[in-house]
Amino acid sequence: MKFNSSAFYIKIISGESWSIFTFSFLICIIFSQCTANLPIGDEDNGGLFLPEGFEALVVVDSLEGRARHLAVKDNGDIYVKLRFPDSVGGNAALRDTDNDGKADIIETFGDYLDKSSYGTAMRIHNNYLYFSSVTRIFRQKLTDKLVPDSEMELIVRDTQPPRQHDTKPIAFDKKGNLYTPFGAPSDACQVDDRVFMSPGMDPCPILEHRGGIWKFDANKKGQLQKDGEKFATGLRSVVALEWNDQADNLFTVVHGRDHMHNTWPEQFTVWEGAMLPSEVFLKLEEGSDAGWPYYYYDQMKEDYFLSPEYGGDGKKQGEKVNTLERPLVGFPGHFAPNDLLFYTGDQFPERYKNGAFMAFHGSTSRAPYPQAGYFVAFVPMENGTPSGSWEVFADGFAGVDTILNTSDAKHRPMGLAMGPDGSIYISDSVKGKIWRVMYKGDKEGFGKAQLAKMDERKKQAPNIKTPDEVKDIVATEADGFFPKEGNMAEGARLYNSHCALCHQKNGRGNDRFPPLNYSDWVIGDKEKLIDVILNGLEGEIMVRGKSYNNVMPKLDHLKNEEIALILTYIRQNFGNRSSGINPDEVAKVRKATAK
Structure with a gap:
């Protein structure tokens, strides 16, 4: 790295406006002392369990409107999509002015039509802030102000009113394209949605305009769905979506369907209804088919099977099973994957480089077993392919060991973002809490010993482990x-x-x-x-x-x-x-x- 010290000091002396964060970050890069310049973590890590060597602090304890996805600017400012926005806007902007890691300026902005509870996206791309409602994607040019005062541009809009599984997470490739899902307004394309033993429609008419990912021009205003190109199909509900620059591919972690036991009790046991179908981690090529609604993935049998609405009984696989996109990882059912982040920073140990972090928002339909998810997972990767088993990276969000009802959870991890110094930020959708996770241990010595406690949580924690069919029942x-x-x-x-x-x-x-x-x-x-x-x-x-x-x-x-x-x-x-x-x-x- 070449560094012009004269030019650097001229900028400081000339009185140009530099935030404390920007100045500290530059010193960190120049002298390779990033760890020394990180703020002090909270004594209890904000309630989180993390691998040895990591610390966490609470950036903000609660945001009015609660939090969905978030993004961090190169000067450390944080932008958050709010879940239940009030009249003053659907987004929040946060700034830390004294470099203690805590937000001391919080402003809301982005008053727009169609503010709905499941507005999702918050991403920074080419110096634009992109954010969404359930049916629209907007952007604003970032300025030197915390709250951008530039024109709010409508990039993509749906022509239908909000329905179930309508979310608009977004991802960007290297060629100027934007990707977003159009969710399927059905559980499994039944004749009567979610109704007891209702058969599936064949062919499923929903798949023509829903249940997939569409590609758009990231810079063109006023696009409708017809202006985009269908990129992938067979995806009922997508909230976690991201482009991997190393692999130069789109990736997602998919919400699986519900009610396999409740609607088909003769075909699936209570335990199978809690564990299936898998929430799958997929690498999507153009034309990929993930199988919905005709197929579901069983992470225990490691294969696709016919959905019961189409004659499936947990054993039948069907003729087209080999044409479906094979999952990179099959997670247990109902974990609720709500964000995906590929780590490109240098602060964490080398094993995290280019790996995938996933925020599991947590199940609602695991009874009579404990509700599951409510943690952040990590998948080590090389060139877009997993290089090891999935791990528990951060847990403790729920604040209770056994979650009987969704409302028992104090917090639910929702969004992920990486800061300019390599810290990871995690948002919560219950109270709008935000954590910053930092690494301060020995990067060279990081290994199995530092992961041992988290590996034990994967095996033992009621919200993570595969429950025993009899012993782990928490209902009478x-x-x-x-x-x-x-x-x-x-x-x-x-x-x-x-x-x-x-x-x-x-x-x-x-x-x-x-x-x-x-x-x-x-x-x-x-x-x-x-x-x-x-x-x-x-x-x-x-x-x-x-x-x-x-x-x-x-x-x-x-x-x-x-x-x-x-x-x-x-x-x-x-x-x-x-x-x-x-x-x-x-x-x-x-x-x-x-x-």
Whole structure:
């Protein structure tokens, strides 16, 4: 590296505006003393468990609006996509002015239409800040100000309103192209989405315009989906998407489908429903097919199998199984991969160079086993190919050892970004907390000994390990996963069997599915509630001031008596104190709404 010391000192003396971070970072590069210039980590690493030699500090404890993806500018400024933006904007900008690692300036910006709960992207590319709502991708030219005052440009927009699995993470190649998914508004392309034993549509009409990745011009304004090119297909829901410059390829970690046991109990056990399908790490070439909805990947059998909607039973593989994109890694089901980062910095030990970090947001549908995920994983890689097994890099976000309900988790890792000095930043979607992870140990001596404790967490932690089919059950017989025994009321048993997978055992819901406690949908009009159970509900709704956009499957295969018991249970539990519902009331609505 050539360094003109005269020019450097002239800039300082001439009074040009240099932040403390910029000055310290330059000194770090010039004199190779990056570790010495890193801020002090928190005594408890912000609650995180990390490999030996790593430290973490909390940059900000909470952001109003909570956090999705984030990006870090070359001067250390942090930009965050907010989950529930208020009227002053959908993004947050953070600055550390005294180099202690803590944000002491926080400003919100980016007031735009279609601000929805699942707006995802926040990336910096060619000195532009790119960010998204669920149906639009915007960009602003970065300036010397913390909050850019340049024009906000609309780059890509959808022509359809937000639906389930609509997220807009983005990635950029070296040729000026932008990649983003158009999620499939279905669980498995059933005739009736998520409904008990509903068959799949064949061919699946959704795949023409959804369930894949599209490529666009990263610099062209006002593009619609028709202006892009379909790059890959068979991808139900993608939130983690990134380009790997070393391999010069697009990569993703995919959300697998839900409800394999609940909708197909004759084909899949409760344990298989919790473990399958795999969340797969894929290298995507143009024309790649990841199999959805016809196939799913089984990480235990290390192969693709036919989905039950298309005749699968956990054994049948189908004729096209060998044409599908083979996963680089098959993670256990329902980990919920929400971001992907390839490490290109020099601060961490050499084994992390060009490897993949993945933020697992955490499951909602693992009952009667502990909910899983809620950690950051690492896959060592060389030239775009894994060079070892996946590892636990950061854990402890949930704050509890065994997560029974999604709402038990204090924090859920969401976004990943690398700072200019090689630190990694991790965002949380529950309270908007952000951590900065740094390495201060011996880089040359880093190896198995420093990873031993994290390897033990992979084997033992309830939120990470593969649960024992019998020993790790955290529900009782009365919870509805087994023949009825115990003292739990029949309504509770039916609720836990048919509803708790989404709304959770405690009725508080999660990021995807609304709470039942104190909800007008539950404690209000009886006929409206019965109609939802009998005929389902789709589209964006507001519950207790928050937006939800998923599918409530119809449960019309249940008897009137069973529906009455479930609805009475939810109207008189979770803090609710409304009158019960009887079978005659259900029968009346069933007759009135019958098609």
